[in-house]
Amino acid sequence: MAIDVKRLDRDVLDALTKDAMLVTYVLRNTLAASWRDYGWGRELMTSQVLAACRRLEVRGHVEEARTSYATYKAWQITEAGRAEHGRAVELGAADDLVLEDPAKAGWWAYRAGTAGGSPVIVGGFPSAAAARRAAARAAAISN
Structure with missing residues (x-):
């Protein structure tokens, strides 16, 4: 792999x-x-x-x-x-935060902000590029 x-x-x-x-x-x-x-x-x-x-x-x-x-x-x-x-x-580039979705094999996720000190994993994206775009949008919204 x-x-x-x-x-x-x-x-x-x-x-x-x-x-x-x-x-x-x-x-x-x-x-x-x-x-x-x-x-x-x-x-x-x-x-x-x-x-x-x-x-x-x-x-x-x-x-x-x-x-x-x-x-x-x-x-x-x-x-x-x-x-x-x-x-x-x-x-902390958005690209560094993209990972394979731990809950859904073959799908992608990204690490978002923190909840109680640990990052939240937002998943369900069909590709790494889609997860990267979503992470960049989420970062732009929070700033």
Whole structure:
């Protein structure tokens, strides 16, 4: 399954800003949890998260952390990664907010404002472009 690697990289950075250190499989479970608002489903594989961590490591945004595990890789965010995450959050482009609709396979959704501190997912769009347009209209209305 093809995934949006830019969005995965951003979500990995976001998850690592909230925890000091995460093992790769725990990071995958965090992103795939339905009660979290990342929008990744059960189809997200640990190998894809590992590849994202390695991409981010090359850029200097994350580093391998020391752990007592013999075989698991653990990751922590660097100062450059925190700066990149902060910049991405400030920009908050509508394109960054588009995701596959978690409630309806094959459809698209976008993350809108916050309700009680967590983003609201607005879904039911037939394409990513339609969800992007709706997110841009919603942002224009709220400003």
